[in-house]
Amino acid sequence: MARRRSDMLTDVELEFMIALWSIGSGSVRDIMAKLPQDGGKRAYTSVATIMKILDDKGYVKSERKDRALHYFPTLNKGDYEGRSLKNLSNALFGGTPTALVARLVDDAELTDDMIQEIRDIIDTRIKGDDSP
């Protein structure tokens, strides 16, 4: 099953956004210059790919300037921190409760194989009213 891409930033993406927030706006080379160098120098194409992902996620907008793409953040750092807190609150306090309740089904660990096995049991051993 394909995993849904998270709307929140990954650690690497967050590092790039922090670099972009610090300069306001800039090209791939400007962002590269602001990135921390502790893990070695990053390739231009890697940085460009991450910026493209950030563009797809809607965190940055790009404009072509002198044949190079120029990136602008679409939300400021404070807004992102607020969104992170809201997301954490949703993860903690949102969703279906698991204690103090009686749930209709209580299998969070079902696999595709188990589902198929259960479906086979239903089809072979439990006949419906409309079954032949």
Add this chain to the structure above:
Amino acid sequence: MTVHDIVGGTVWIQLMVLMAAMMFALFELFFAALGQRRHFTTRRRLGFAACLSVLVLPLMLPFLMTVPYAAQMNVTDAIVAQYLKGNISITAMEMSAFVDTRANWVSALSSGTSVLAQTIVACVVIAALLRIGYLAMNVARIMRAVRGGWVLRRTRWTRIVVSPSVTVPFSTRGLWRYYVVVPQSMVMDPGTLRMSLGHELQHIRQGDVDAEVLLSLVSPLFVLNPGYWYVSGRLRKLGELSCDRAYLAKGRFDAHSYTTRLLNIAQRGMANHGANHGANPNAFGVPLLGRALPWRGRQSMLKSRILEIAQDLDAPARDRRWIGAVLSLGLAACILAGAMSLARPADWSHERIMLSTVVNLERIENLNTLAQRSW
């Protein structure tokens, strides 16, 4: 009330829960050995009887201990009597240390002098705090689901709420009324909605919701007690199995459409669980959940339920109320007798006095031997 009393009381109640769980497990074994394990309602009643017996123990035990037979039932005295007859071959001082094990542990835990005692107290407190945090998180989730949803139907004691934030229907209770919460997506599927509501209302009718809430509320106290997890797990499973059977017996759904709908709901819940997996806090969810323990492996509760429904179609099982009542009374009597046999007698018994005398003689002999050597 001193720290020693509180620690002594806590240790005692933990022992009683463990003992009651072991008695219940013996009855469960008895059902399995006789090929009667499909009497889910009777077994569930036994589980409730075990819980109720532990609940009334603090009130009943003082009276029971005044019964003349109480002293004869004491298990420690019985072991000491066997020792005095020469059936246990250890020294008198070792026997005395064994007899005083509980008292020594209570003293060590309440004074906190040893590193081991401090570690045990720290583990219990941390586990209880984590469990309280987990329960608080779930209370917040329930309140969010109830307050963020809209009421589909209200009766005097029950509210049926449609919530956009949940993926699996559930029922719970507040101080004054019960709540059945269904996912918003289910409104588009009236058949599944009707089935879910019927199932959850059956849970409320048979007391599963009250039991779940009460068991959850006392869980911080017993978070490290395997007896608590055993009984609560059995009650949850037996509640589901008897709820499926009772609801299908009403004839509103045939077994095929009921089980297919259960599977579809589980699948939808699973898809949502997978999508939110990255955002969900595993540190909160998995270890304290009590529903995905590592040693359980990948056992599926849903599969068990569907197999039992299939089995019911082939060979229906019928629970008899009077058998449940008799067995429940039997289990309660066993638990009360077990508590009496583990209780500390008010006075020193003949066996204890004898043991104490032998211990003193052994000490004097040791001193004499040491004196002779130094001479």
